[in-house]
Amino acid sequence: MSALAHMGGGGAPATAMPPKEPSGRSWLPYLLLLPGVLWLLVFFIYPLAQLFAVSLYSDYPDYPGYYYQDVNWHNYVRALTDFLPHFGRSMLYAGLATFFAFVLAYPLAYAMAFKAGKWRGIMMILVIAPFFTSFILRTIAWRQILADEGPVAWVLEHLHLLSFMPNGRITETWVAVVAGLTYNFLPFMVLPIYASLERADPRVIEAGGDLYANGFTTFRTVTLPMSMPGVIAGTLLTFIPAAGDYVNAELLGSDTGTKMVGNVIESQFFKVLGGYPIAAALSFSLMALILAMVFLYVRRYGTEELL
Amino acid sequence: MARNGRSVSGFREAKGDLRLENVTKAFADFTAVDDLSLVVPRGSFFALLGPSGCGKTTTLRMVAGLDQPTAGRILVGETDLTGSRPYERPVNTVFQSYALFPHLTIRDNVAFGPKRRGEANAASLAEDALALVQMTHLGGRKPAQLSGGQQQRVAVARALVNRPEVLLLDEPLGALDLKLRRQMQVELKRIQTEVGLTFIHVTHDQEEAMTMADTVAVMNRGRIEQMGPPVQMYDLPKTAFVANFVGQSNLGQGHITGRDADFLIADVQGSTVRIPARRSSVESGAVTFGVRPEKVSVKRTRPEGTGNDVRGTVLDVSFIGVATQYLVRLPSGTVWSAYEQNLDLEPMDLRPGDEVWLTWNPGHAFGVGPDPDAVQAAEAAKVGAGE
Numbered sequence: 140m141s142a143l144a145h146m147g148g149g150g151a152p153a154t155a156m157p158p159k160e161p162s163g164r165s166w167l168p169y170l171l172l173l174p175g176v177l178w179l180l181v182f183f184i185y186p187l188a189q190l191f192a193v194s195l196y197s198d199y200p201d202y203p204g205y206y207y208q209d210v211n212w213h214n215y216v217r218a219l220t221d222f223l224p225h226f227g228r229s230m231l232y233a234g235l236a237t238f239f240a241f242v243l244a245y246p247l248a249y250a251m252a253f254k255a256g257k258w259r260g261i262m263m264i265l266v267i268a269p270f271f272t273s274f275i276l277r278t279i280a281w282r283q284i285l286a287d288e289g290p291v292a293w294v295l296e297h298l299h300l301l302s303f304m305p306n307g308r309i310t311e312t313w314v315a316v317v318a319g320l321t322y323n324f325l326p327f328m329v330l331p332i333y334a335s336l337e338r339a340d341p342r343v344i345e346a347g348g349d350l351y352a353n354g355f356t357t358f359r360t361v362t363l364p365m366s367m368p369g370v371i372a373g374t375l376l377t378f379i380p381a382a383g384d385y386v387n388a389e390l391l392g393s394d395t396g397t398k399m400v401g402n403v404i405e406s407q408f409f410k411v412l413g414g415y416p417i418a419a420a421l422s423f424s425l426m427a428l429i430l431a432m433v434f435l436y437v438r439r440y441g442t443e444e445l446l
Numbered sequence: 447m448a449r450n451g452r453s454v455s456g457f458r459e460a461k462g463d464l465r466l467e468n469v470t471k472a473f474a475d476f477t478a479v480d481d482l483s484l485v486v487p488r489g490s491f492f493a494l495l496g497p498s499g500c501g502k503t504t505t506l507r508m509v510a511g512l513d514q515p516t517a518g519r520i521l522v523g524e525t526d527l528t529g530s531r532p533y534e535r536p537v538n539t540v541f542q543s544y545a546l547f548p549h550l551t552i553r554d555n556v557a558f559g560p561k562r563r564g565e566a567n568a569a570s571l572a573e574d575a576l577a578l579v580q581m582t583h584l585g586g587r588k589p590a591q592l593s594g595g596q597q598q599r600v601a602v603a604r605a606l607v608n609r610p611e612v613l614l615l616d617e618p619l620g621a622l623d624l625k626l627r628r629q630m631q632v633e634l635k636r637i638q639t640e641v642g643l644t645f646i647h648v649t650h651d652q653e654e655a656m657t658m659a660d661t662v663a664v665m666n667r668g669r670i671e672q673m674g675p676p677v678q679m680y681d682l683p684k685t686a687f688v689a690n691f692v693g694q695s696n697l698g699q700g701h702i703t704g705r706d707a708d709f710l711i712a713d714v715q716g717s718t719v720r721i722p723a724r725r726s727s728v729e730s731g732a733v734t735f736g737v738r739p740e741k742v743s744v745k746r747t748r749p750e751g752t753g754n755d756v757r758g759t760v761l762d763v764s765f766i767g768v769a770t771q772y773l774v775r776l777p778s779g780t781v782w783s784a785y786e787q788n789l790d791l792e793p794m795d796l797r798p799g800d801e802v803w804l805t806w807n808p809g810h811a812f813g814v815g816p817d818p819d820a821v822q823a824a825e826a827a828k829v830g831a832g833e
């Protein structure tokens with residue numbers, strides 16, 4: 140009885156209120172989001188949760204390859220202690236590759252945006268062209284290019300620079316891995332930087348000159364800051380996949396001393412009996428590490444203009 | 447950083463009149479500025495008027511050093527600036543498109559120039575300049591967070607703060623509402639006279655040019671058609687284009703038939719009119735006759751003995767408060783306009799279709815070279831406005 144009275148009392152003011160005007164509108168965005176959310180749930184969130192669960196499994200000591208559900212944080216301890224050098228290499232190689240890609244990409248993007256004129260289209264095609272061939276094939280081609288008898292070694296040999304390379308060679312060293320990573324992710328650096336430079340109003344850059352900044356100062360205080368959104372996007376698009384990459388280290392590196400986290404995840408997963416939980420723990424650790432680094436990086440350099 | 451044997455500061459310290467000597471700018475297949483010569487005395491206000499695409503921005507860009515002339519020289523005082531870099535010149539620009547630095551706050555935008563010149567008090571200079579354009583309260587924002595008019599004011603402050611020898615303003619007030627525009631005009635004029643800067647002011651607003659400038663130049667197709675003090679430009683245009691562009695004109699195509707003392711006699715589409723000889727750019731042959739609308743009176747009956755009148759039919763009457771504008775179609779088909787101040791106690795009460803006589807004091811007439819295009823354009827402007 141009292142409940143009924145309560146409901147009536149609550150209902151009266153509600154009907155007195157003006158009806159929410161476009162009531163049909165408010166759920167439309169959610170409806171539009173639904174397919175994407177479902178997709179993410181089924182193909183991203185669920186596998187991720189599954190992966191996290193696996194990363195905490197324990198195995199039966201007497202039956203390698205058989206696991207039981209558990210909350211075994213020791214997998215993470217092992218992942219981070221046994222494979223610490225691999226984490227280090229992943230970060231170092233990806234960092235170096237990002238740096239070299241930036242150094243190569245910025246002048247290229249700059250030339251495309253401001254100097255190329257009618258060559259712009261052709262340069263764009265050349266930047267994108269490698270994507271027409273498979274990633275693996277291109278990396279195998281780099282084996283030939285960097286091989287001991289290959290053209291790069293030959294040139295360095297004649298410049299008396301080859302002896303400065305680790306072990307006096309390029310292939311099967313960290314140099315080859317970093318070179319491969321740089322090459323493979325270069326377009327991901329070029330394109331965002333180019334997009335942000337191309338969007339920049341040339342009058343704004345001229346205004347720098349008009350206001351007493353010489354060419355270099357204008358670049359440093361106007362052009363470069365204006366292209367920062369592109370630089371940040373480019374470094375993220377290079378660093379993140381490079382840090383998780385294993386193909387370059389596999390095909391261009393040596394069996395010892397140049398393996399990255401990706402390689403251990405791959406071998407734990409496919410080749411080591413009973414390696415599943417460790418592979419999962421490694422994957423999760425790598426993801427957390429990259430997320431943390433990206434977060435700090437964007438906090439430090441990113442602005443609301445990003446993307 | 448020596449260039450032509452002079453240091454950067456050599457250029458930057460240049461003082462004196464701005465001189466353009468036979469300056470030409472040719473793009474691939476198009477001459478945007480054609481053999482332009484002019485002198486802008488130091489500390490004067492020079493307004494550049496002209497239709498879209500006539501080469502105003504290109505001229506400013508060459509003075510700023512953003513484009514190099516294909517031929518000719520640009521000097522400030524005795525210093526030849528031709529070939530020097532924008533940052534070496536004592537010149538600042540208010541860009542037509544504002545060109546504010548998107549990544550810097552308003553305050554930093556304005557302080558940019560003073561900082562580059564190594565001013566110790568760049569920040570306080572910027573504050574003063576912002577106060578001048580009433581933008582202090584938005585100093586912390588980024589340009590994208592401002593309205594068009596606000597951005598424009600920041601662009602003015604950013605150039606003005608440097609107190610350059612020559613300030614180039616490319617339609618700097620175009621995006622402002624009338625009240626703010628008048629306010630800024632007064633401010634700019636005050637700064638210009640107080641500090642003694644040379645201003646080159648590009649505008650589409652001929653009233654702005656007339657009220658602010660010491661010298662007005664009308665540019666057309668890369669050339670200066672005429673320049674001089676505003677009063678002179680209005681009173682005695684030298685070409686039909688100028689007659690049209692600076693204020694309105696009643697024009698008629700005709701030819702000179704003779705001379706009577708100080709007057710030229712011309713036949714304009716069947717009417718005989720007189721032009722003071724010293725007010726005509728041509729002495730004989732084809733001529734474009736002109737008289738300003740406010741110099742023309744409208745009468746119901748033919749006035750006696752003036753000898754400067756034409757008959758016509760009223761096309762349109764528009765009351766605009768201080769005056770009434772009449773559009774009258776002449777027998778030749780030409781449409782003229784006339785302004786009558788509303789001084790009569792009993793208004794004439796003319797209606798479209800009425801027959802009237804237009805008359806004027808021959809001393810106000812002027813003659814310019816024949817230019818059928820300009821006559822047509824004058825007509826189109828009037829009829830367009832009347833409908």
Ligand SMILES: Nc1ncnc2c1ncn2[C@@H]1O[C@H](COP(=O)(O)OP(=O)(O)OP(=O)(O)O)[C@@H](O)[C@H]1O
Pocket residue numbers: 473474476477478496497498499500501502503504505542
């Ligand atoms: N880089 C260029 N290449 C080719 N033609 C150009 C170039 N810059 C300008 N022009 C041409 O030169 C002419 C003059 O241009 P300018 O920008 O000086 O005109 P404007 O008088 O400032 O016009 P508006 O009042 O519309 O700003 C135009 O016809 C324009 O198309």
Ligand SMILES: [Mg+2]
Pocket residue numbers: 502503504542616
């Ligand atoms: Mg312009």
